[in-house]
Each structure stands twice: as structure tokens, then as C-alpha cells.
Amino acid sequence: MKTDYAAQCRFFTAEDAVRIALKAYYAAARALDPPPGEPWMLDGAPYVTPTDFAETFSGQVQGGWGPS
Numbered sequence: 001m002k003t004d005y006a007a008q009c010r011f012f013t014a015e016d017a018v019r020i021a022l023k024a025y026y027a028a029a030r031a032l033d034p035p036p037g038e039p040w041m042l043d044g045a046p047y048v049t050p051t052d053f054a055e056t057f058s059g060q061v062q063g064g065w066g067p068s
Contacts, residue, residue: 024060
């Protein structure tokens with residue numbers, strides 16, 4: 001049997017990683033909704049860009065995944 005040395009460093013499971021990613025995804029989506037009453041499209045362009053979503057998602061993964 002092969003020894004998994006990295007197992008000692010893992011403090012969450014693969015299932016936890018999926019849960020964390022989903023929580024970050026939905027939190028990022030909520031965070032980027034326009035303010036109430038504001039349109040999604042502004043002057044023919046979306047309120048946020050794909051880069052905005054990626055950065056917000058990344059920030060959620062990095063700092064917003066603690067116990068809820």
C-alpha cells in the first residue's frame with residue numbers, strides 16, 4: 001500500500017471543497033447583483049463583467065468559507 005504523506009496536511013475533505021466552492025459561487029453571484037431598482041444593463045453593457053465575477057468568487061473562496 002502506498003503511503004499518502006500529504007494526507008497529514010489536509011484539514012478538509014473533497015466534499016468540503018465542493019461545499020466551499022458552491023457557497024463561494026452563490027455568494028459571489030449575490031454580491032454582484034445590481035442595487036434594488038437598478039437595471040442589469042447599463043448603456044448596453046452588463047452591470048458586472050466576467051472578471052468581476054471571477055475576482056469576487058476568488059475572494060469568497062479565500063476568505064468567505066468559514067463556518068456558517
